[in-house]
Amino acid sequence: MSAPVSYDAIVIGGGVNGLAAAAYLARARKKVLLLEKRDGLGGRCAPVDLGEGFSASRAAPVLYALDPRLLGDLRLSRFGFRPAGRELPLVGLRGGAKQIVLSRNVHGTAASILPHSSADAAAWPRFRAKLFEMARAMRPLWWEAQAPPLDGDIREDIARILSAGASAWLDSWFKSEALKAALCFDATAGGLSLAEPGSAMALLWRAAQEMSGLQGAAMIPAGGLPALAAALVAAAQDAGGEFRTGASVEEIVLDEDRAAGVRLRSGEVCFAPVVLSAVSRHRTFYDLLPPGVLGLSHAASSDRPSPLAQAHVLAVLTNAPSIGGAPLASRFIVAEKAETYISAELAARNGEMGDELPIEFTVPTSLDAFIVPPGQHVLSAVVRPLPREPKGGWDRLRPALGAKVIAAIDGLIPNFSRDIARIEVLVPDDADAGTDIARLTAPYTHRVHTPVSGLFFCGPEADPVSAISGRAGRIAAQMAMCP
Amino acid sequence: MSSHRRIRATPFHARTAASNPFNRWAERNGFTLALDFGDAQEEALAARANVVLLDISWRSRVWFEGANAAECVSCLMTRDARRLQPGQSLKALWLNDDGDVRGAGGVARFAADRFLVASAAEDSAWFAQAARQFQTSFREVTEEQGGLALIGPFAKAVLDAAGLDADIELLSFRKLFWRGLDITLSRWGEHAGFEIWCDADDCLILWDRLMRAGAPFAIRAAGLAASDILDIEAGIPRPHRDYRPAIDGAPSGPLPASLGLESLIDDAHRTFNGAAAWRARKPASTALVGIEIDSETPASFVPLIHSGAVAGHTLTSVHSPALRRAIALAQVEKHLAVAGTAFSLVLPMSLDQAAAQPVAARVASLPFVKPADAL
Numbered sequence: 001m002s003a004p005v006s007y008d009a010i011v012i013g014g015g016v017n018g019l020a021a022a023a024y025l026a027r028a029r030k031k032v033l034l035l036e037k038r039d040g041l042g043g044r045c046a047p048v049d050l051g052e053g054f055s056a057s058r059a060a061p062v063l064y065a066l067d068p069r070l071l072g073d074l075r076l077s078r079f080g081f082r083p084a085g086r087e088l089p090l091v092g093l094r095g096g097a098k099q100i101v102l103s104r105n106v107h108g109t110a111a112s113i114l115p116h117s118s119a120d121a122a123a124w125p126r127f128r129a130k131l132f133e134m135a136r137a138m139r140p141l142w143w144e145a146q147a148p149p150l151d152g153d154i155r156e157d158i159a160r161i162l163s164a165g166a167s168a169w170l171d172s173w174f175k176s177e178a179l180k181a182a183l184c185f186d187a188t189a190g191g192l193s194l195a196e197p198g199s200a201m202a203l204l205w206r207a208a209q210e211m212s213g214l215q216g217a218a219m220i221p222a223g224g225l226p227a228l229a230a231a232l233v234a235a236a237q238d239a240g241g242e243f244r245t246g247a248s249v250e251e252i253v254l255d256e257d258r259a260a261g262v263r264l265r266s267g268e269v270c271f272a273p274v275v276l277s278a279v280s281r282h283r284t285f286y287d288l289l290p291p292g293v294l295g296l297s298h299a300a301s302s303d304r305p306s307p308l309a310q311a312h313v314l315a316v317l318t319n320a321p322s323i324g325g326a327p328l329a330s331r332f333i334v335a336e337k338a339e340t341y342i343s344a345e346l347a348a349r350n351g352e353m354g355d356e357l358p359i360e361f362t363v364p365t366s367l368d369a370f371i372v373p374p375g376q377h378v379l380s381a382v383v384r385p386l387p388r389e390p391k392g393g394w395d396r397l398r399p400a401l402g403a404k405v406i407a408a409i410d411g412l413i414p415n416f417s418r419d420i421a422r423i424e425v426l427v428p429d430d431a432d433a434g435t436d437i438a439r440l441t442a443p444y445t446h447r448v449h450t451p452v453s454g455l456f457f458c459g460p461e462a463d464p465v466s467a468i469s470g471r472a473g474r475i476a477a478q479m480a481m482c483p
Numbered sequence: 484m485s486s487h488r489r490i491r492a493t494p495f496h497a498r499t500a501a502s503n504p505f506n507r508w509a510e511r512n513g514f515t516l517a518l519d520f521g522d523a524q525e526e527a528l529a530a531r532a533n534v535v536l537l538d539i540s541w542r543s544r545v546w547f548e549g550a551n552a553a554e555c556v557s558c559l560m561t562r563d564a565r566r567l568q569p570g571q572s573l574k575a576l577w578l579n580d581d582g583d584v585r586g587a588g589g590v591a592r593f594a595a596d597r598f599l600v601a602s603a604a605e606d607s608a609w610f611a612q613a614a615r616q617f618q619t620s621f622r623e624v625t626e627e628q629g630g631l632a633l634i635g636p637f638a639k640a641v642l643d644a645a646g647l648d649a650d651i652e653l654l655s656f657r658k659l660f661w662r663g664l665d666i667t668l669s670r671w672g673e674h675a676g677f678e679i680w681c682d683a684d685d686c687l688i689l690w691d692r693l694m695r696a697g698a699p700f701a702i703r704a705a706g707l708a709a710s711d712i713l714d715i716e717a718g719i720p721r722p723h724r725d726y727r728p729a730i731d732g733a734p735s736g737p738l739p740a741s742l743g744l745e746s747l748i749d750d751a752h753r754t755f756n757g758a759a760a761w762r763a764r765k766p767a768s769t770a771l772v773g774i775e776i777d778s779e780t781p782a783s784f785v786p787l788i789h790s791g792a793v794a795g796h797t798l799t800s801v802h803s804p805a806l807r808r809a810i811a812l813a814q815v816e817k818h819l820a821v822a823g824t825a826f827s828l829v830l831p832m833s834l835d836q837a838a839a840q841p842v843a844a845r846v847a848s849l850p851f852v853k854p855a856d857a858l
Contacts, residue, residue: 292616
């Protein structure tokens with residue numbers, strides 16, 4: 001065994017949060033080591049070779065929650081990160097009916113809603129303004145380590161939202177099932193239920209994000225998510241960060257009650273007074289820490305992921321899909337009505353797949369944002385809610401899920417199934433840990449700080465909603481650097 | 484507490500039902516048990532003067548087994564079970580992450596990798612999740628066995644008459660094969676008695692044998708009411724009766740010191756769950772005491788008045804046949820927890836007592852009554 005090596009900080013996990021943490025620490029002149037068990041960096045953004053010249057990230061290629069501070073502080077554009085599509089409208093895809101196109105153009109959106117409901121068309125500008133106002137008021141809580149309390153009228157508005165299920169809140173604004181169905185998809189992020197009190201907060205969280213300087217926007221980066229991962233790696237390395245892949249951490253080493261480093265599977269021990277864990281909460285508190293170090297309740301609370309999950313379905317197409325009435329560079333929602341989500345959730349909680357499944361899909365190749373052989377296209381679909389642990393396992397469910405997605409989209413896009421060359425279904429992993437209302441209403445410090453001195457948590461569950469963000473990594477690094 | 488829980492009968496139910504002349508029953512830990520067998524006061528006196536048989540099958544019993552069982556139980560308990568040798572046991576508390584009392588019970592080491600935890604209140608979910616964290620096998624066996632307590636100065640004589648070698652020390656136990664029955668003979672209880680455990684299918688045989696062996700000593704069955712009297716006389720606070728354990732979702736629970744249970748925490752054991760929080764706590768402002776009441780009427784959960792102000796409250800109160808007065812466990816301000824401190828309280832009103840009646844009371848040393856020596 002080689003002599004023990006000492007660092008200022010060790011980061012466990014090479015996903016976006018881990019990379020962000022390492023980059024911030026390296027920029028602050030800390031001697032930082034990032035350890036990733038896989039052979040490549042990027043976590044869910046890392047390219048997965050699916051054969052035949054086809055490569056994809058585990059996560060869908062749409063970004064809507066990337067921390068804007070990363071772009072400026074780490075100057076990611078210097079390292080090749082740029083948007084391919086800056087703002088994707090949200091399109092409620094309706095078979096045989098006019099699409100609902102929700103974009104930054106408020107009046108254009110209202111015109112799109114009008115055939116479905118004149119009252120809803122009239123309400124849309126007020127709804128959007130109110131949603132964005134409340135979302136901005138919540139930004140300090142969702143963007144920084146701590147936030148001052150809310151006051152004034154906005155506090156009353158937020159208090160009402162805290163007890164509101166997303167479906168009930170949307171019902172209070174709109175009549176059109178088509179419009180509500182399109183809006184509901186974002187409220188089911190992280191396994192939340194539309195009927196769950198407080199799930200309306202997920203819509204606020206989504207609207208609080210900012211991509212390319214635009215509030216509530218969705219963006220597809222050029223080169224897809226692997227380009228984001230590559231830019232973060234380059235930024236950290238440029239500042240002097242050290243990376244090791246194929247390095248599986250087996251244990252967080254403690255010196256009495258404080259972090260002292262990590263032990264690798266190889267037996268090597270790397271010492272550091274600060275350890276940031278960007279892997280899942282379960283792995284951090286259950287696997288890497290000796291049992292009994294945390295309180296038994298604290299550790300046990302890391303053992304209960306949401307029973308609801310999502311899957312990423314990729315369809316390789318021989319032709320670009322033709323969707324009338326909406327730009328191809330959009331986020332398309334396939335859901336008949338709000339009850340579609342609820343029925344799917346009930347089935348998922350029983351370990352089954354619903355008869356109809358809500359789907360969000362994009363065609364990233366329309367923006368030159370995907371690695372495919374020439375002449376081919378990709379449709380990337382997120383399907384939720386699904387059972388995290390289906391009866392009979394994912395091997396049984398995977399083919400049926402792919403078939404169901406094809407059938408759902410085939411009814412809306414002419415010749416879609418005819419143009420499919422292959423289907424890949426990427427099932428949930430532990431980075432898709434779900435969320436809960438408590439995370440949406442508590443500051444980052446509650447999740448990043450741990451009972452072990454010198455240990456900071458910035459895994460998927462550190463963000464209010466598990467998403468490609470990097471914010472937890474930034475905040476954890478900043479907290480770690482505080483005296 | 485258990486209004487929505489399934490109520491079960493113990494393996495001795497056929498015998499206790501036959502001996503329960505007034506059909507009085509009570510629920511304990513999800514089991515239905517005889518409240519008394521005719522006269523709880525006489526049964527409690529018999530435990531002091533003769534010998535009684537109590538059905539203790541309701542007590543929760545769980546196994547921890549595996550290579551990490553010792554570490555797991557050591558982490559759970561406020562005394563280090565790793566120091567036990569097979570055949571030895573200890574009493575301890577288990578605390579929540581905040582240092583509040585979740586439960587109290589006994590830990591018996593059957594083998595290097597096998598521990599039994601017995602307690603008056605079940606906490607299986609807590610134990611099970613701790614076992615998962617230590618990759619230890621966990622199994623609840625409460626319904627698989629039955630247990631009888633033999634209490635009184637003639638308890639050992641009854642066992643001798645039954646052909647059992649009862650020469651075991653307090654907090655010890657022994658597995659025996661007794662005329663075709665696999666039993667465990669232990670001394671885990673608080674009344675210097677003996678406990679005999681066997682498989683549920685053998686319980687009626689066990690009952691009959693002990694009753695026959697005890698007949699020359701005027702053995703009688705005792706119910707829950709007599710057991711409660713013995714507990715209060717011994718100064719033992721009971722979970723869900725005298726205090727609310729700090730289980731998940733409950734308000735902040737009691738501190739060990741406020742229940743007089745600090746002796747069940749080993750200062751040298753640094754790594755039990757909640758240890759850091761417990762050590763960081765300010766000292767408790769109240770202490771557990773015994774209260775003798777100048778009345779024969781018990782007064783449970785009533786305020787205790789000292790110098791015109793409320794300075795504490797009683798917990799469970801019973802009439803003690805040994806002392807021929809009402810007694811109670813109580814929590815009082817720490818500076819008043821001195822034997823002889825005078826209080827007053829108001830007896831609860833009832834059909835027989837339509838007017839509030841203040842009576843005098845005073846702090847008494849615990850235990851009120853010590854167990855009688857074996858004969």
